[in-house]
Amino acid sequence: MTQTQTKLVRIVTAGSVDDGKSTLIGRILHDSQALMSDQVDALSNARFSRAEDGDLDLSFVTDGLESEREQGITIDVAYRYFATPETSFIVIDAPGHEQYTRNMVTGASNADVAIVLVDASRLHQGALKVQTRRHATIAHLLGLKVVYAVNKMDLIHWSQKVFQEVEESLKRLSRSLGITNPAIVPINARSGDNVVTVSPAAPWYQGASLLEVLQNQGEGTDxxxxxxxxxxxxxxxxxxxxxxxxxxxxxxxxxxxxxxxxxxxxxxxxxxxxxxxxxxxxxxxxxxxxxxxxxxxxxxxxxxxxxxxxxGTKSNYANRIISDLCWLDDQPWDPRRRYLLQQGTAAITSRIESVLHIRDMRDLSEVRGDQALKLNDIALVQLQTQTPILADHFEDNPKTGAFILIDPETNQTAAAGMIRGVV
Missing domain, CATH: 2.40.30.10 (Translation factors)
Known part of the structure; x- marks a missing residue:
């Protein structure tokens, strides 16, 4: 390439199972000519391919584990790189299955933008799946810019009416989370319509392609x-x-x-x-x-x-903090349990004093927190630490405003947290 890229955008895919996240990334890489000829040949001869004769199963670009290809789901987080003349991209393919939400949190923590995919063919009157709501919530809590891609439009014959129903649901979801003016793009990842270039398949759509939308996203915080x-x-x-x-x-x-x-x-x-x-x-x-x-x-x-x-000369330490938590452990929260709060290189004994509220993923309402935290719950909690910790707010400094909780008995990561305030 003759031009020097001056902008780097890190993207994570999110959404429910079989919404087409891996296929979308494969399509972007293929159509932007970021795949080598031997990679394309390998896709043509891949085992467990679900593509029709003559087509490539582009999901295999990122689904490298044999168990992923055999089951048709993404398990591990995969990273791929490509560039346009204006922008360099790091694309993070994260799992959609509820069981692997913790992997999605790991991928999203390194991103600037989240593409939340929605399978238009599997929604009834635009009703969104719980996992789609959960991923959009996690992306917003992590401070990512959110772009919605309404996929598999070919299966509904590019119906403008169905798209508008899904679009309205996504706008309601965004308003409830505080996301302003989200981009919503109708696409078909398998054939590439509206992915890299705008397709004539939907003459009623007057917006930009998904890649053009991503190029217009700003870089993350310097x-x-x-x-x-x-x-x-x-x-x-x-x-x-x-x-x-x-x-x-x-x-x-x-x-x-x-x-x-x-x-x-x-x-x-x-x-x-x-x-x-x-x-x-x-x-x-x-x-x-x-x-x-x-x-x-x-x-x-x-x-x-x-x-x-x-x-520097401005810093704040505290023994009690308010934080958002995403519970990642198979074992539910035990109020009697102490956890190690890992912030940077420090591991400090801590405990969750109280759960202020838990988000109901069906409607994103905030319900009372007098119940145990379990796998994939998102909650606002009050934490107490044995010694003071640096209390940078996550929105001010994502590097030191984030932490994880570790169960000292099992060494499992119990939760990922973001500091929102001090008590």
Missing amino acids: LSDLPFRFPVQRVVRVDGHKLEAQRGYAGRIASGQVSVGDEVLVGPHRHPTKISRIETFDQSLTQAEAGQSVTLYTEDEVDAARGDILT
């Missing part, structure tokens, strides 16, 4: 523009046998920028110090930014260890 956050992974001591040897703090900058001479605060005690040196494995730097792995040295000997966070 982490370098956010406040400085540096979770300490390891304390190092170069030439430790020498008297003048100084401790350094190694890790990866989660957000923001730091320069030699900057004042920083260390850990929940907010001990102030200044950065004296910034080192990488092969050079010294005067400045570093989000995504770089560096070792930071301070002017003072400060008490910092793995799990502490170096921040």
